[in-house]
Amino acid sequence: MTQDEIVARIQSHFGARVLGTYSFRGQAAVTIAPEAIRDVLTFLRNTPELAFDMLMDVGGVDYLGYPDEDDREWRFEVAYQVYSVAKNHRVRLKVAVRDETVKVPSVWDLFGIANWMEREVYDMFGITFSGHPNLRRIMCHDEFVGHALRKDYPINRRQKLSQPSENLLCEKPEYA
Amino acid sequence: MSADGTRVQDIPTELLTLNIGPAHPATHGTLRIQVQLDGETIVNSGCEIGYLHRGFEKQAENCQYQLVIPYTERLNYMGPVHNSNAWCHAVEQLLDVKVPARAQALRVITSEMGRIIDHCVCIGTNLVDIGALTNFWYMYNYREKIYDLYEELCGARMMVNYPRIGGVSMDAPDGWLEKLLKVIDEMGEAVGEVQSLVARNRIFMDRTIGVGAIPKEMALSHGVTGPCLRAAGVALDLRKAQPYWGYDKYQFDAPIAHGGDTYDRTIVRFQEMQESVRIIKQAVAAIPDGPVMVEDHLVAMPSKDRVYNTMEGLINHFKLVMHGIKPPVGELYSATEGGNGEVGFYIVSDGTPVAWRVRMRPPCFANYSVFPKIITGAMIADAVAALGSINIIAGELDR
Amino acid sequence: MGLEAQVNQPFIATRMDEVINWGRKYSMWPMPFGTACCAIEFMGVVSSRFDVSRFGAELVRFSPRQADLLLVMGTITQKMAPVLKQIYDQMPNPKWVVSMGACASSGGFYDNYSVVQGIDEIIPVDVYVAGCPPRPENVIGAVVKIMEKIDRERAAVDWK
Numbered sequence: 234m235t236q237d238e239i240v241a242r243i244q245s246h247f248g249a250r251v252l253g254t255y256s257f258r259g260q261a262a263v264t265i266a267p268e269a270i271r272d273v274l275t276f277l278r279n280t281p282e283l284a285f286d287m288l289m290d291v292g293g294v295d296y297l298g299y300p301d302e303d304d305r306e307w308r309f310e311v312a313y314q315v316y317s318v319a320k321n322h323r324v325r326l327k328v329a330v331r332d333e334t335v336k337v338p339s340v341w342d343l344f345g346i347a348n349w350m351e352r353e354v355y356d357m358f359g360i361t362f363s364g365h366p367n368l369r370r371i372m373c374h375d376e377f378v379g380h381a382l383r384k385d386y387p388i389n390r391r392q393k394l395s396q397p398s399e400n401l402l403c404e405k406p407e408y409a
Numbered sequence: 410m411s412a413d414g415t416r417v418q419d420i421p422t423e424l425l426t427l428n429i430g431p432a433h434p435a436t437h438g439t440l441r442i443q444v445q446l447d448g449e450t451i452v453n454s455g456c457e458i459g460y461l462h463r464g465f466e467k468q469a470e471n472c473q474y475q476l477v478i479p480y481t482e483r484l485n486y487m488g489p490v491h492n493s494n495a496w497c498h499a500v501e502q503l504l505d506v507k508v509p510a511r512a513q514a515l516r517v518i519t520s521e522m523g524r525i526i527d528h529c530v531c532i533g534t535n536l537v538d539i540g541a542l543t544n545f546w547y548m549y550n551y552r553e554k555i556y557d558l559y560e561e562l563c564g565a566r567m568m569v570n571y572p573r574i575g576g577v578s579m580d581a582p583d584g585w586l587e588k589l590l591k592v593i594d595e596m597g598e599a600v601g602e603v604q605s606l607v608a609r610n611r612i613f614m615d616r617t618i619g620v621g622a623i624p625k626e627m628a629l630s631h632g633v634t635g636p637c638l639r640a641a642g643v644a645l646d647l648r649k650a651q652p653y654w655g656y657d658k659y660q661f662d663a664p665i666a667h668g669g670d671t672y673d674r675t676i677v678r679f680q681e682m683q684e685s686v687r688i689i690k691q692a693v694a695a696i697p698d699g700p701v702m703v704e705d706h707l708v709a710m711p712s713k714d715r716v717y718n719t720m721e722g723l724i725n726h727f728k729l730v731m732h733g734i735k736p737p738v739g740e741l742y743s744a745t746e747g748g749n750g751e752v753g754f755y756i757v758s759d760g761t762p763v764a765w766r767v768r769m770r771p772p773c774f775a776n777y778s779v780f781p782k783i784i785t786g787a788m789i790a791d792a793v794a795a796l797g798s799i800n801i802i803a804g805e806l807d808r
Numbered sequence: 809m810g811l812e813a814q815v816n817q818p819f820i821a822t823r824m825d826e827v828i829n830w831g832r833k834y835s836m837w838p839m840p841f842g843t844a845c846c847a848i849e850f851m852g853v854v855s856s857r858f859d860v861s862r863f864g865a866e867l868v869r870f871s872p873r874q875a876d877l878l879l880v881m882g883t884i885t886q887k888m889a890p891v892l893k894q895i896y897d898q899m900p901n902p903k904w905v906v907s908m909g910a911c912a913s914s915g916g917f918y919d920n921y922s923v924v925q926g927i928d929e930i931i932p933v934d935v936y937v938a939g940c941p942p943r944p945e946n947v948i949g950a951v952v953k954i955m956e957k958i959d960r961e962r963a964a965v966d967w968k
């Protein structure tokens with residue numbers, strides 16, 4: 234299916250929960266509200282013509298200070314890149330997160346990769362994923378204060394770690 | 410049954426919590442695995458990463474697009490050229506710039522050489538962990554030959570800094586392509602020799618068949634790509650599915666296996682090395698003459714004689730170095746097939762020469778996320794064998 | 809060798825320092841603390857082309873308690889820094905440290921929130937090797953410099 238057809242299918246199924254669509258260099262993206270992400274991913278996986286069975290990437294973006302023409306009402310976006318092995322097509326879902334108090338539903342039970350990738354988005358941006366079994370920092374150390382990839386975190390602010398972490402990692406299988 | 414009637418099962422024991430890493434020879438980098446052991450069997454496990462988090466994404470938001478190239482090479486440091494090729498490919502898609510055919514062929518050649526050396530180290534070190542030391546020395550000798558070729562091409566052994574946005578930095582010197590063909594022919598035979606030492610070896614097969622198997626559904630759910638996914642039976646290779654740099658003109662197979670275990674992953678890597686040899690031979694045979702850099706003064710550096718002899722060339726050079734390349738406002742996700750799987754760059758551009766956001770999708774991240782699940786129920790020695798075959802590269806995992 | 813020619817006995821006269829230093833420098837047991845790309849170049853150093861075993865430092869020991877030369881190869885991040893200190897503390901005296909590569913020596917070109925700007929913030933370093941990654945010959949040169957440093961030690965007097 235072409236990018237326009239995929240976007241049209243999503244729009245026709247989800248109607249008002251699609252906040253916008255975007256197209257650039259032959260790639261399409263759909264912006265949705267945080268509450269809709271689980272339904273959209275389930276729809277994309279279960280519809281036979283779409284068949285998006287792989288979640289390739291979950292990444293956050295901080296738009297604080299972005300020189301925009303249209304007024305963006307949200308500060309963060311979480312971009313989900315999905316791919317279909319059978320149909321060989323891709324699409325991007327962008328979840329609009331107004332600020333850090335908004336919680337995005339976690340999709341760790343739909344796609345196993347989301348477990349660690351959402352932890353990284355939390356570590357780098359401070360976006361909380363509700364329903365995540367183990368939302369701890371994954372890249373920065375446990376004594377790190379702040380969220381490193383936010384635009385208001387200066388690049389050179391180093392934080393030392395006083396001792397190696399002794400935490401127990403393997404308490405429950407889903408923590409992995 | 411002992412003399413007083415107690416059986417082994419009745420003796421009270423505790424689970425032992427053991428840390429493997431982050432400074433450990435078998436982890437090939439800074440990984441930490443914590444396992445709970447009942448005797449030698451792993452009952453529970455968990456992984457911690459981030460010990461090599463070097464802030465690539467934050468760094469890339471603070472320098473111009475062309476200055477990100479050295480940072481990308483340090484991501485997958487086993488086959489470094491592919492990452493910088495992939496980054497330049499992503500920025501070129503953003504700019505909508507078409508790279509000349511000779512540069513595309515050179516990118517294919519250097520990326521496939523990178524894939525060969527990546528698999529050489531992966532197999533060599535995996536076999537060292539299992540106990541077969543000889544292959545490591547043989548594989549490293551092949552790496553040195555490829556390093557000599559890289560050094561002749563662009564001056565450095567490992568971090569070559571070869572591609573540029575819009576093409577590659579320099580053309581192959583005279584005689585380089587012939588030398589490459591000779592080395593690649595020898596390599597093809599030599600890899601076959603190493604494979605014959607290992608592939609039907611009783612000890613290797615006992616140690617690796619059925620060990621660390623990644624089932625197909627788990628692989629798809631966890632976003633596993635590359636040789637790990639192909640060993641599980643899914644024929645996904647981005648060079649064939651969504652070709653770039655002229656890969657659709659070359660004849661090659663993406664080898665697959667069906668068990669998904671350590672043995673299959675190793676054999677798939679051996680076969681991929683042979684396929685890379687095939688691709689390089691075809692690329693060298695079909696390489697067209699022509700420029701290696703696009704003819705666009707907003708992207709390509711002018712030649713030195715123009716810089717030193719004309720005012721326009723001087724100013725062009727100055728503007729490109731000081732002010733950089735200005736792509737349009739937009740965002741893009743560009744995916745290529747690296748040695749470990751899908752290497753993705755998600756770039757958000759705000760129209761300035763410095764990217765607003767660069768997100769690198771690391772293939773090792775997805776491949777490593779299945780690791781705690783596949784070693785549960787296995788023994789420690791199996792965990793070590795499985796870990797080596799997934800090919801975790803901490804530079805890419807933690808960025 | 810004047811004394812031996814007259815006495816005609818099978819022994820060599822020397823100073824204790826020289827014997828101790830000779831033993832230490834030609835049988836260094838490196839502990840490779842490899843984190844990143846420099847560790848791959850180190851693997852090239854120990855492999856057959858740039859053979860470091862010609863200099864006696866072939867027997868890499870992955871346990872710090874059995875090693876005397878700590879080779880820090882690669883970027884040390886803030887998360888890894890306490891681990892490095894712990895490994896250094898676990899090594900018994902005498903011990904020497906080689907900081908291999910730009911990242912270990914000064915943080916390299918990663919001047920950001922997560923990278924330690926040089927391991928000499930954490931442990932004392934004997935030899936720094938520049939390069940990103942340094943050529944294997946440079947690494948062997950560093951090992952040779954450590955050997956020269958060992959030669960200058962007065963083990964019988966200084967060692968407490």
